[in-house]
Amino acid sequence: MKDNMIKHTPHNIAKVDSGALVDALHLYKPADMMEQQSLEQTLAFLRECKKVGLNPFCRTTLRGHVTASAVVFDSDKTHCLMLHHKKLDKWLFPGGHCDGEPDVHAAALREVLEETGVTVAVSKNVPFDVDAHFIPERGDEPRHIHYDICFLAQAPRDAVVISDESNDVRWIALDNVINFTQSQRIKRLLKKINGEIGNERGTENQG
Numbered sequence: 001m002k003d004n005m006i007k008h009t010p011h012n013i014a015k016v017d018s019g020a021l022v023d024a025l026h027l028y029k030p031a032d033m034m035e036q037q038s039l040e041q042t043l044a045f046l047r048e049c050k051k052v053g054l055n056p057f058c059r060t061t062l063r064g065h066v067t068a069s070a071v072v073f074d075s076d077k078t079h080c081l082m083l084h085h086k087k088l089d090k091w092l093f094p095g096g097h098c099d100g101e102p103d104v105h106a107a108a109l110r111e112v113l114e115e116t117g118v119t120v121a122v123s124k125n126v127p128f129d130v131d132a133h134f135i136p137e138r139g140d141e142p143r144h145i146h147y148d149i150c151f152l153a154q155a156p157r158d159a160v161v162i163s164d165e166s167n168d169v170r171w172i173a174l175d176n177v178i179n180f181t182q183s184q185r186i187k188r189l190l191k192k193i194n195g196e197i198g199n200e201r202g203t204e205n206q207g
Contacts, residue, residue: 017102018050021149026043028127034184038130042130045066045147059097067096068108069095069096069148072120072153073174074156075155075157076157077154077174079171081093081116081169085165085166086164087165096111108151109153115166116161117159118158120154124151129188130148152193178190
């Protein structure tokens, strides 16, 4: 299947309102050129799905679909939650499919709980990062794109639960994350996290 094709199936042909996400993405300011390209690709995908009447949040839209993830750090802002994904064999932040849910923020928090057993205490309902990336072909599933929307969240550093989809789940010190992955996206996220924490601590010191 060509990468620019959208596959119609009975499950993904539906009227779904992606307006809230589109509005949020129009207000979003990407950190670099790579993220700018991901933002443009995601908005183009959402426009195309609306035009042809497909659900962009459903995994049966085989060309690609919107996914949700979260960077979750602890109350001390020294550790973040990561998992080692079985199928992808990579350390990632928690996240996954929206399963048709247009509220991407809610989907991200659900995925954190399902994949790690951790309940988010505080989160920001605005995108923290946007990334469009290919997922390799596996079995009957063709190569496709995940248009991932990441949110920033905070939770107590509680015990974790390892789901069937992961080999491991850990709270990892922020300055040690780079030893677990060389992902350019995660490097970008780490810069954002450090900037966010620095801004918060600066505000606290002023208070």
